[in-house]
Amino acid sequence: MTGIVLGVAVVFLLLNLLAGLWRIGAGPTAADRMLAVLLFGSTTVAVLLIMAEWQGDGALRTVALLFVMLATIVTLAFVGTPSDRERP
Amino acid sequence: MTMGLADLIGATLLVLGCAFYGAGTVGLLRFPDVYNRLHALTKADNQGLLLVCAGLAVLSGSWGVTALLAVIWLLGLTAAAVSAHLIARHARHGPDPGVSAEEP
Amino acid sequence: MTIGVLVDVLLALSLVGLSLQVVTGRALFRDLVLFILFGLLIALSWARLGAPDVALAEAAIGAGLTGALMLMAYRRLAAGGAADVSPARRRPLLALPVAALAGILVAIIGLSAQGVERVPDAAGTLVLQELSATGLGNPITGVLLVFRGLDTMLEMAVLLVALLGAWAVLGAAHPGRLHQVDRETPLVSALLTTVAPVTLLIATHLLLVGTDAPGGAFQAGAVLTGCGVLLVLTGTVRPRAAAGLLTKLLAIAGLAAFALIGVSALALGRAPMTLPGMWAVYLIETAMMLSIALTMTLLFARSRALGPEQR
Secondary structure (H helix, E strand, O other): OHHHHHHHHHHHHHHHHHHHHHHHHHOOOHHHHHHHHHHHHHHHHHHHHHHHHHHOOOHHHHHHHHHHHHHHHHHHHHOOOOOOOOOO | OOOOHHHHHHHHHHHHHHHHHHHHHHHHHHOOOHHHHHHHHHHHHHHHHHHHHHHHHHHHOOHHHHHHHHHHHHHHHHHHHHHHHHHHHHHHHOOOOOOOOOOO | OHHHHHHHHHHHHHHHHHHHHHHHOOOHHHHHHHHHHHHHHHHHHHHHOOOHHHHHHHHHHHHHHHHHHHHHHHHHHHHOOOOOOOOOOOOHHHHHHHHHHHHHHHHHHHHHHHHOOOOOOOHHHHHHHHHHHHOOOOHHHHHHHHHOHHHHHHHHHHHHHHHHHHHHHHOOOOOOOOOOOOOOOOOHHHHHHHHHHHHHHHHHHHHHHOOOOOOOHHHHHHHHHHHHHHHHHOOOEEEEOOOOHHHHHHHHHHHHHHHHHHHHHHHOOOOOOOOOOHHHHHHHHHHHHHHHHHHHHHHHHOOOEEEEOOO
16 A cells, blocks of 8 residues: 555656656746756655665665765856846 | 554655645746746755655654655755755856856 | 556656757757756666666766766856857758667667576576675676676776876866855855765765675765765865876776786786685775776866865
């Protein structure tokens, strides 16, 4: 029974991810698109943790740990990219 | 096919967590500008991660797993806060105006 | 198990859809973001396929490093005014048959893999049978260090050659400024003080458990690289123009440790590349981890060496 709940939760979060893709197409700014990366980052962690319980594979928790540790690297690199906001 | 009380509590927390994730995504898709979206997304997802972690901790029934989940959630909070701050700063100011992108 | 199938189908469809978007897209930044997300989904797929070793490496490299590398490249393109240039015109007449043929090829391989029977003395089966003799519990580490040690050693050589090549291309140019935030930026110092120590801890953990569980030198090296890139991007360590002795020693440490222990077996009258014991496994793994981390961080920073911030 809990197996079904875990599986449905994974499917729901994956659908969440796919919905978030729309924001990348719509934009309009680069920051909006980075928000989708943020969504993917946090949701992927949850999916990995649920999968670890669901598939009985504890190593996936370590994978999730790596994700949260290194999630900021992409944002730190993004900060240097030019903004598409109009400057006076 | 029976569920113990712990399983029931764990599953409920998990479902609640997923609901928060769903709310964050709706915020990302529906809110009018980048700051609103940022606010909705990071706040809801942090709460979602907490509830998912709590639910999984109850389901796993292991102190070791619970400790690891707590570390993951705390690091997730830090990462989300820093990322959200940096993205908001970039959206407002662009890259640091005093710094040229590349020196020769 | 039907939910499992649903998850697999969802993942597969999103991967194909995302890769299509990345390849056919017209906006550079948007495609770049999609590529980063593609890496995250690939890591999820490895997790789903029950390959946590690969998922670990993909999480460190695909989620953090590749994305950062591409954003840095985008920054350079934008600084040169080239980011707005639309990609070259498509040639559908050429692309469609290529895509169709590639699809047919994948389908044939996939279908034929369905019908293959497991050969009793296939290499993988033999490795699993002989694994207990190595003293290692993780078959992947067993293959990397014991059964195919020469290959792994040559991989370290490839990494070293890549670094030397990058140094040659760099020439005498002083590495430019890479970081846009520093520790004065709010929250960044908090990030560094929490995340950097944990990365070191996890890298050590992955290295130690790698003998018996998912992990190992490559995963630990990738995690340490993440830490290094974090330090570079926050300006905590700055690129230096000239490599010191320590940098050079660390860059060759993995290859050297492997080669010395592998060749010394000859002097003791054993076959080359036989490892004398578990201490050799840990020594080689540690040396490889350090070399991998240093090399990849230097490649990311486009520099010969890294040093602390000078005031």
